[in-house]
Amino acid sequence: MELTETDEAGNITATYISSTSDTKDLCRIDVLRPTTQKPWQGLLNMFLPAGYPHSVTDDYLEYQIYDSLQAFASSIAGLLSSRAVLSSVGVGDSSASPTAALLLSIVQDSIGRLATIAFADRYGTALEPECKMYRLLADVLNDIAFVLDCMSPAFPKPLRVVILSFSSVLRALCGVAAGSAKASLSAHFARWGNLGELNAKDSSQETVISLLGSLAGSVVVYYITSPIATWTTLMLLLAIHLETNRRAVRAVSMRTLNRQRATIVYHHLRRGHVPSPKEVSAQELIFERDGILRSASGGMLGWCSMGAGLFLPLRGMASQESTTRALSMNSAWFEHVLLSLKEQRHALIMGESLTIPHLYVVFEKQALTSDLLVGWWHALAFAEESISSPKAGAASGMFPDDGSADLVSQRMAIAAQRSADLLQTFSAGLLAAGWDLGTNALETRSSSRISVPST
Secondary structure (H helix, E strand, C coil): CEEEEECCCCCEEEEEEEEECCCCCCEEEEEECCCCCCCCHHHHHCCCCCCCCCCECCCHHHHHHHHHHHHHHHHHHHHHHHHHHHHHCCCCCCCCCHHHHHHHHHHHHHHHHHHHHHHHHHHHHHCCCCHHHHHHHHHHHHHHHHHHHHHHHHCCHHHHHHHHHHHHHHHHHHHHHHHHHHHHHHHHHECCCCHHHHHHHHHHHHHHHHHHHHHHHHHHHHHCCCHHHHHHHHHHHHHHHHHHHHHHHHCCCCCECCHHHHHHHHHHHHCCCCCCHHHHHHHCCCCCCCCEEECCCCCEEEEEEECCCCHHHHHHHCEECCCCCCEECCHHHHHHHHHHHHHHCEEEEECCCCCCCEEEEEEECCCCHHHHHHHHHHHHHHHHHHHHCHHHHCCCCCCCCCCCHHHHHHHHHHHHHHHHHHHHHHHHHHHHCCCECCCCCCCCCCCCEECCCCC
16 A cells, blocks of 8 residues: 655655565555755745745745845845935034934934824725735835935935935835735735745745845945945945836736726726736736726726715715705705615716716615625726717716706616626636635725615
């Protein structure tokens, strides 16, 4: 009898072969170990998740290679920046005060913490849906901080405080954006629910890269001392840092549908093709404006606010009484919203616009992730119809007075049916292609829900 033992990745670690022996109550078991394993394989396994490559997504390795390269360049640039900061606070200057340097450190730390709170409050909801963008943005902010640190010695001492404080703010924002985006990316890579172990191995990789970067940086700061050489080296390192970061995030093929990916998928589905996450990743932009609606060719169709409350559309379409502050508006508008929320669990509202439509999508309290996706596609489909029909696109409000109300309502009904049919027809294909339709990545700000009475 032959038994085979494998590890998490399916690699054979041992083979047990049993055979009978001369003694009736005993059997012989031969243990065969594979001899094909490379000497360095054990060392490499210390830095890779257990079960690699089956325990992670296909884009994990390429991302980690570029991420390690950018961390190496960042470590060396950080040493050049730290040397400039030490010079700014007075190292080597006999007239410098240790107390002043300490107070500057306190000011930097305090301002950085306040900036962290403000940034998390304003952009915290968008960090996960737009993790690729914020991952790259974090390093852009960090590199600007490096440049400011290296510039600080050239300014008078009073201005150094301002420059170094602003640099601290940028570095604090980098920490929030990078940490949150990295957590989302790790959750994307972890295929077996091994998020904790993957983060632990990622920390091991960072430790080794930082150590190598510090050793290489020690040589650089020892030999690179003149301003021209310092700036030349810094710009080269920052260029490498940003390019490797760009390649790292471009290598990631997210499976969740944020607004940009949902738009790209919509245009593919309209042609009858179900795209894979890798296909969409090759088309999406790293930096994209929030809420923009785009055509299949990339042209701008309009804007859309997801999960908006009723106040903004109301304010643009209703008149307000001066005494009671109550709003007065067309009753047909309110009836349309109520009916849409009951039937579709979302309502598309057209705001005032003179050139391109600005749309609002409000959701019923029981709306599911699929309803949010249909709501975004509804806005996208209506924006396409509005561009093809200028009269509807230029209409002011949902129920204007110029006779185009019927046309607007008709366009909205067509768009609603198209968006619902797309999801119903292709939902199985999207799931088979690897898309995650159960995670909400369409809302980038705190949103509202509306409770509709049953009667």
